[in-house]
Amino acid sequence: xxxxxxxxxxxxxxxxxxxxxxxxxxxxxxxxxxxxxxxxxxxxxxxxxxxxxxxxxxxxxxxxxxxxxxxxxxxxxxxxxxxxxxxxxxxxxxxxxxxxxxxxxxxxxxxxxxxxxxxxxxxxxxxxxxxxxxxxxxxxxxxxxxxxxxxxxxxxxxxxxxxxxxxxxxxxxxxxxxxxxxxxxxxxxxxxxxxxxxxxxxxxxxxxxxxxxxxxxxxxxxxxxxxxxxxxxxxxxxxxxxxxxxxxxxxxxxxxxxxxxxxxxxxxxxxxxxxxxxxxxxxxxxxxxxxxxxxxxxxxxxxxxxxxxxxxxxxxxxxxxxxxxxxxxxxxxxxxxxxxxxxxxxxxxxxxxxxxxxxxxxxxxxxxxxxxxxxxxxxxxxxxxxxxxxxxxxxxxxxxxxxxxxxxxxxxxxxxxxxxxxxxxxxxx
Numbered sequence: 001x002x003x004x005x006x007x008x009x010x011x012x013x014x015x016x017x018x019x020x021x022x023x024x025x026x027x028x029x030x031x032x033x034x035x036x037x038x039x040x041x042x043x044x045x046x047x048x049x050x051x052x053x054x055x056x057x058x059x060x061x062x063x064x065x066x067x068x069x070x071x072x073x074x075x076x077x078x079x080x081x082x083x084x085x086x087x088x089x090x091x092x093x094x095x096x097x098x099x100x101x102x103x104x105x106x107x108x109x110x111x112x113x114x115x116x117x118x119x120x121x122x123x124x125x126x127x128x129x130x131x132x133x134x135x136x137x138x139x140x141x142x143x144x145x146x147x148x149x150x151x152x153x154x155x156x157x158x159x160x161x162x163x164x165x166x167x168x169x170x171x172x173x174x175x176x177x178x179x180x181x182x183x184x185x186x187x188x189x190x191x192x193x194x195x196x197x198x199x200x201x202x203x204x205x206x207x208x209x210x211x212x213x214x215x216x217x218x219x220x221x222x223x224x225x226x227x228x229x230x231x232x233x234x235x236x237x238x239x240x241x242x243x244x245x246x247x248x249x250x251x252x253x254x255x256x257x258x259x260x261x262x263x264x265x266x267x268x269x270x271x272x273x274x275x276x277x278x279x280x281x282x283x284x285x286x287x288x289x290x291x292x293x294x295x296x297x298x299x300x301x302x303x304x305x306x307x308x309x310x311x312x313x314x315x316x317x318x319x320x321x322x323x324x325x326x327x328x329x330x331x332x333x334x335x336x337x338x339x340x341x342x343x344x345x346x347x348x349x350x351x352x353x354x355x356x357x358x359x360x361x362x363x364x365x366x367x368x369x370x371x372x373x374x375x376x377x378x379x380x381x382x383x384x385x386x387x388x389x390x391x392x393x394x395x396x397x398x399x400x401x402x403x404x405x406x407x408x409x410x411x412x413x414x415x416x417x418x419x420x421x422x423x424x425x426x427x428x429x
Contacts (some may be wrong), residue, residue: 005124019062028066035054035057036057054075127150131164135191201346246316248310248316261363279301311333311336311338317339321346323346327342339355
């Protein structure tokens with residue numbers, strides 16, 4: 001079949017996984033993104049934080065793909081608007097700017113006969129919150145539209161808002177999205193012929209938000225582990241002050257990820273032989289008492305290359321998220337044979353009692369109870385480590401097979417694509 005998919009992507013989410021997979025299958029008609037830095041393109045430019053981000057906007061597997069980008073315009077946009085806008089005002093303005101550019105690029109492709117205007121085989125894939133105008137244009141041409149939904153939608157914002165009300169003492173930077181954010185998103189969902197989510201939790205969230213369930217297809221992330229085989233972990237016969245249980249909390253240290261509940265659980269278990277490792281950028285300022293607590297290790301952000309060392313040195317990975325579209329760090333932990341304690345509000349990786357624990361609810365009481373079980377039974381952790389491997393259902397072959405069966409309304413088959421290992425942080429474009 002001829003190339004038939006256009007991918008629209010604001011940012012480098014999951015290292016351009018969808019267009020990469022389509023390009024490998026000779027199905028990618030084009031990638032449209034805000035910034036693209038071919039090797040050597042920015043070497044002569046002065047270093048800055050923005051240009052540092054630009055260096056990440058490329059993937060060698062797409063070196064021969066047709067890519068439309070607005071790099072110069074993007075740099076000007078960021079330089080101009082970051083002085084005057086912040087928070088959601090900046091996010092919304094960037095989304096609108098990007099969508100206008102995408103439509104112009106699509107119109108240009110038609111004008112230069114790079115693509116036929118009316119071709120029902122065409123598929124436009126775009127991620128949520130930056131897809132509205134491209135979808136409107138594509139639907140007018142009779143194309144099929146596929147929305148990559150990155151989270152459970154409004155239900156997540158409601159949960160996070162409630163958590164911030166519960167934790168008024170934490171000076172978080174989080175703000176609720178404006179009403180227009182959700183108005184535009186609902187229009188995206190209406191225009192989408194199919195919506196791909198990465199977890200049952202996200203599917204349930206969309207359903208509670210009124211999205212027709214027949215549109216929504218659950219396909220987990222793909223995880224490709226490039227590391228050599230990792231042996232099961234060795235645990236002591238008992239944990240003690242000299243050899244405490246090492247609990248790893250890695251990612252965004254914020255209220256959505258359950259950080260406040262972790263701190264409450266640590267207070268409940270004060271005096272037990274436990275070290276709590278909090279690794280990643282913090283969205284709030286810990287109290288002086290928490291900073292001085294020798295059982296709490298505030299590591300802060302670490303480089304990607306250092307992450308595996310913490311997985312290897314920890315005894316259990318804690319992922320008590322209030323809401324996540326999937327939670328790729330669960331798979332990263334399993335790849336290092338690290339048992340996982342996870343909430344039920346994310347992608348299904350943990351099989352309770354086999355390769356980790358599923359929390360009955362995301363509360364400090366539940367977290368403390370499960371962590372205490374780990375302290376009391378190191379032999380159980382050892383058995384879980386033996387079972388802690390990335391399951392076959394997350395392999396590229398298995399996920400691609402599931403996606404190849406996904407049928408879009410109007411009788412068109414959606415081309416198989418995969419979401420390869422990428423960044424752990426999400427974002428709203």
